[in-house]
Amino acid sequence: MIAHQIVPPDEWHAQAQGAVGAGFTFLDLLAGIDRVEERELVLRVVNPENDEARTLITRVPASDPRVPSLADLWAGAAWQEREISEMFDVVFDGHPDPRPLLTRDESTEPPLLKSTALPERLSTPWPGAAEAQERKRRRPQLPPGVRQEWVDEASGGSA
Amino acid sequence: MTSLPTRGVIALIPDACTSCMVCVQECPTWCITIDSHVEQVSEEGARRPRSVSVLDRFTIDFGLCMYCGICVDACPFDALEWRPQHDYPADTRAGLVQGTDQLAAWLR
Ligand code: SF4
Numbered sequence: 001m002i003a004h005q006i007v008p009p010d011e012w013h014a015q016a017q018g019a020v021g022a023g024f025t026f027l028d029l030l031a032g033i034d035r036v037e038e039r040e041l042v043l044r045v046v047n048p049e050n051d052e053a054r055t056l057i058t059r060v061p062a063s064d065p066r067v068p069s070l071a072d073l074w075a076g077a078a079w080q081e082r083e084i085s086e087m088f089d090v091v092f093d094g095h096p097d098p099r100p101l102l103t104r105d106e107s108t109e110p111p112l113l114k115s116t117a118l119p120e121r122l123s124t125p126w127p128g129a130a131e132a133q134e135r136k137r138r139r140p141q142l143p144p145g146v147r148q149e150w151v152d153e154a155s156g157g158s159a
Numbered sequence: 160m161t162s163l164p165t166r167g168v169i170a171l172i173p174d175a176c177t178s179c180m181v182c183v184q185e186c187p188t189w190c191i192t193i194d195s196h197v198e199q200v201s202e203e204g205a206r207r208p209r210s211v212s213v214l215d216r217f218t219i220d221f222g223l224c225m226y227c228g229i230c231v232d233a234c235p236f237d238a239l240e241w242r243p244q245h246d247y248p249a250d251t252r253a254g255l256v257q258g259t260d261q262l263a264a265w266l267r
């Protein structure tokens with residue numbers, strides 16, 4: 001288990017700044033996680049003098065996912081925040097350049113949210129569909145990452 | 160192997176694999192495929208022949224694999240293992256798909 005500290009969103013910037021002041025000057029990771037009701041942000045910073053690391057976590061409600069940008073502390077955070085923003089629909093207040101980083105199509109649903117349907121998965125044969133002899137199931141199993149309602153919607157829509 | 164700071168490649172121990180499909184079904188990127196068939200094996204003293212799965216083909220598409228390690232953790236028979244090899248480039252997309260022989264060769 002990696003030791004981490006959970007901080008409220010309004011302390012996110014101050015805590016990150018405090019870490020820089022304490023020698024954790026290297027931005028190792030800034031990533032998002034969809035916790036359904038909340039979006040989680042994980043920041044891991046390293047002290048290059050002694051390789052010690054500190055991990056900070058904050059959670060914002062999915063209904064208003066908003067957190068201050070850390071791009072003034074680490075210029076590189078700007079890219080990671082752009083990616084988190086398009087992938088998880090999080091708003092970074094004070095971001096110098098909040099354009100999408102990887103997605104081009106404005107209409108794309110945030111790809112890494114669990115609620116986003118993955119149409120490719122409905123049209124790609126799932127290699128797990130072939131059951132081993134001993135594990136025949138009564139009901140066909142849905143591939144991981146595909147929800148029953150997407151299947152229903154897709155079949156209902158095309159019928 | 161999992162304690163290494165890097166993830167090199169996933170190797171297969173073909174003799175340990177029972178073709179149970181657990182890794183195929185757990186892999187989030189759908190990059191493992193398995194072909195197998197069932198054979199009847201008669202054993203001395205057994206009243207009826209026993210059905211065993213025989214692995215025909217096992218592939219991992221390293222163009223899709225995201226090195227999450229779920230397959231290694233999920234395999235009930237410890238047939239998948241992390242190995243440190245990292246130099247397996249290909250000049251075609253299909254060349255990134257590795258089969259049983261290469262997956263097993265990485266064990267050495
Ligand atoms: S490491 Fe992850 S993505 Fe790669 S084959 Fe295993 S389960 Fe699939």
Ligand code: SF4
Nearest residue numbers: 176177179180182234
């Ligand atoms: S989970 Fe293990 S035993 Fe089962 S098919 Fe995969 S590698 Fe073989």
